Amino acid sequence: MKILxxxxxxxxxxxxxxxxxxxxxxxxxxxxxxxxxxxxYALARAVELKEQLGASLTVLNVGEAETEPxxxxxxxxxxxxxxxxxxxxxxxxxxxxxxxAIAKQNNxxxxxxGRESIDFNGGMVHGMVGEMLGIPSVSPVMKLExxxxxxxxxxxxxxxxxxxxxxLPLVAGCQEPIAEWKIPNxxxxxxxxxxxxxxxxxxxxxxxxxxxNYQLPPAKGAVKLIDKDNxxxxxxxxxxxxxxx
Amino acid sequence: xxxLVYIEHADGSVKKTSLExxxxxxxxxxxxxxxxxxxxxxxxIAQEELAKAGHAGAAKVMHxxxxxxxxxxxxxxxxxxxxxxxxxxxxxxxxxxxxxxxxVAARLAVKLDAALVSNVVxxxxxxxxxxxxxxxxTGKAFAETSVNKDHKILAVKKNAVxxxxxxxxxxxxxxxxxxxxxxxxxxxxxxxxxxxxxxxPEADIVVSGGRGMKGPExxxxxxxxxxxxxxxxxxxxxxxxxxWRPHHEHVGQxxxxxxxxxxxxxxxxxxxxxxxxxxxSKCIVxxxxxxxxxxxxxxxYGIVGDAFEVLPKLTEAVKxxx
Ligand SMILES: Cc1cc2nc3c(=O)[nH]c(=O)nc-3n(C[C@H](O)[C@H](O)[C@H](O)COP(=O)(O)OP(=O)(O)OC[C@H]3O[C@@H](n4cnc5c(N)ncnc54)[C@H](O)[C@@H]3O)c2cc1C
Numbered sequence: 091m092k093i094l095x096x097x098x099x100x101x102x103x104x105x106x107x108x109x110x111x112x113x114x115x116x117x118x119x120x121x122x123x124x125x126x127x128x129x130x131y132a133l134a135r136a137v138e139l140k141e142q143l144g145a146s147l148t149v150l151n152v153g154e155a156e157t158e159p160x161x162x163x164x165x166x167x168x169x170x171x172x173x174x175x176x177x178x179x180x181x182x183x184x185x186x187x188x189x190x191a192i193a194k195q196n197n198x199x200x201x202x203x204g205r206e207s208i209d210f211n212g213g214m215v216h217g218m219v220g221e222m223l224g225i226p227s228v229s230p231v232m233k234l235e236x237x238x239x240x241x242x243x244x245x246x247x248x249x250x251x252x253x254x255x256x257x258l259p260l261v262a263g264c265q266e267p268i269a270e271w272k273i274p275n276x277x278x279x280x281x282x283x284x285x286x287x288x289x290x291x292x293x294x295x296x297x298x299x300x301x302x303n304y305q306l307p308p309a310k311g312a313v314k315l316i317d318k319d320n321x322x323x324x325x326x327x328x329x330x331x332x333x334x335x
Numbered sequence: 336x337x338x339l340v341y342i343e344h345a346d347g348s349v350k351k352t353s354l355e356x357x358x359x360x361x362x363x364x365x366x367x368x369x370x371x372x373x374x375x376x377x378x379x380i381a382q383e384e385l386a387k388a389g390h391a392g393a394a395k396v397m398h399x400x401x402x403x404x405x406x407x408x409x410x411x412x413x414x415x416x417x418x419x420x421x422x423x424x425x426x427x428x429x430x431x432x433x434x435x436x437x438x439v440a441a442r443l444a445v446k447l448d449a450a451l452v453s454n455v456v457x458x459x460x461x462x463x464x465x466x467x468x469x470x471x472x473t474g475k476a477f478a479e480t481s482v483n484k485d486h487k488i489l490a491v492k493k494n495a496v497x498x499x500x501x502x503x504x505x506x507x508x509x510x511x512x513x514x515x516x517x518x519x520x521x522x523x524x525x526x527x528x529x530x531x532x533x534x535x536p537e538a539d540i541v542v543s544g545g546r547g548m549k550g551p552e553x554x555x556x557x558x559x560x561x562x563x564x565x566x567x568x569x570x571x572x573x574x575x576x577x578x579w580r581p582h583h584e585h586v587g588q589x590x591x592x593x594x595x596x597x598x599x600x601x602x603x604x605x606x607x608x609x610x611x612x613x614x615x616s617k618c619i620v621x622x623x624x625x626x627x628x629x630x631x632x633x634x635x636y637g638i639v640g641d642a643f644e645v646l647p648k649l650t651e652a653v654k655x656x657x
Pocket of ligand 1: 103127544545546547548570571572573574585586587588589590601602603604605606607608609612622623624625628640641642643
């Protein structure tokens with residue numbers, strides 16, 4: 091059993107988002123980068139599956155050299171080895187093409203990743219990889235169990251859950267509560283330093299989209315405070331001023 | 336070339352967000368002279384439900400009335416939509432951002448060799464090239480994105496366009512497709528769905544509670560207000576983590592992203608990860624006993640006070656309005 095987990099290298103969830111160079115570049119100044127929170131769920135579940143099934147676990151990131159600490163962290167959490175495709179992740183199609191090319195060579199049984207990255211929130215890569223490989227893709231997966239070559243999953247749908255069954259190989263876009271985020275321990279951190287991290291060059295430079303500039307939402311006006319003993323006033327304002335009732 | 340819209344239904348009723356997607360497609364075709372808007376619907380749906388697509392702006396509905404497609408099997412839906420897309424000679428596919436829509440759109444992008452842009456918030460700009468504005472960083476920013484493929488798929492964010500309801504009735508054409516059995520490799524065993532409630536991702540009004548509600552036994556106060564407003568209920572992450580509320584109510588960066596006209600947050604501090612999931616709301620009301628709670632900075636209206644005192648009064652005041 092071979093599992094591949096694809097991880098993104100994204101700004102920490104508390105980051106203030108700002109742009110430079112005339113709003114054409116993300117401002118990395120003072121920003122801490124982390125494993126995408128949804129990818130972290132995928133990784134946590136993959137580590138459990140590895141222990142349960144004796145699987146091998148590879149992590150993959152499409153990114154430039156600066157993403158290596160993020161990959162090392164994934165190794166510290168429990169992956170066996172890592173692959174970095176040495177390229178700036180230009181768009182979803184570009185990233186999916188790299189993942190699909192590596193998957194074709196290595197025949198993974200299960201490809202896991204987050205339901206979406208928290209930078210561009212596209213939620214497309216899992217489906218694209220599935221289609222490129224001609225295998226099922228399921229997202230957002232909130233529960234995943236393997237019995238033989240059969241996979242039992244729960245997928246989030248609007249207002250509930252859907253229970254599904256499929257056979258391996260499969261691509262899963264994951265989210266909570268598939269597993270609890272894992273924090274690397276000292277042993278993990280030490281061993282991560284010596285685990286293999288392979289750097290390979292991209293197979294194609296094909297993209298479908300390109301960001302031409304970034305914008306921030308307009309600044310919010312000050313809050314209008316209403317006395318707690320006068321809630322009728324709030325209802326009036328919502329009806330007559332904000333016109334939302 | 337026509338614009339095809341993938342419309343979803345929940346047990347036979349066409350989703351409002353899908354009708355918004357139809358209205359978006361209609362506005363797009365009017366703006367760009369892109370040709371007819373055609374909707375595609377999969378599975379068993381009543382004629383009067385399909386007619387709604389016409390009111391929202393579709394000229395025609397292609398109805399693939401195949402029971403096997405009642406379940407939202409991602410691969411099978413992608414295959415069916417791709418076939419219809421080719422059949423009608425469409426150049427653009429529009430759909431509403433949703434759990435199924437996202438998953439289907441991603442596969443379609445590869446099948447149709449199309450550029451997929453998700454979280455679209457405005458009509459495209461075609462002054463120089465084809466540019467679409469989309470929401471990124473979980474609502475904390477926007478990206479103007481140029482599209483460099485002939486075929487385009489636009490996944491539209493809720494509330495990006497006003498729902499049109501004055502269109503003419505659409506002609507419904509029933510189409511039979513032959514979908515390869517491999518596309519049904521994933522089997523849906525069962526669904527577990529909250530019934531009779533307003534669904535959170537599609538709701539116009541949301542009342543959310545946080546850890547300040549102290550325990551699940553107090554949620555009646557949130558539900559009473561929601562019921563009076565015809566609203567959906569939501570919660571912060573710790574609330575669903577502890578199990579006070581079901582996971583599908585968790586709002587925020589790692590939960591459901593909502594864009595209602597009115598979001599009422601009660602006993603929620605307003606951590607940046609929670610705000611990220613609600614910042615597209617048109618109007619935000621915050622009730623918190625701590626005047627320093629960060630949520631007040633993001634709110635339009637606020638009440639500094641104890642939720643247990645304020646909520647019953649607020650519910651009464653809403654009732655009195657009617
Ligand atoms: C990677 C990551 C992702 C995350 N994603 C999300 C997410 O998607 N969504 C999310 O919500 N959180 C998320 N979080 C958690 C987030 O950081 C906060 O911990 C969480 O939002 C806090 O929830 P809360 O406001 O309910 O609880 P608290 O922070 O405990 O705040 C409770 C509030 O209730 C008020 N209060 C208490 N009693 C009363 C009363 N009687 N009446 C009125 N007010 C009262 C208090 O003043 C306080 O402001 C994430 C965290 C991380 C690290």
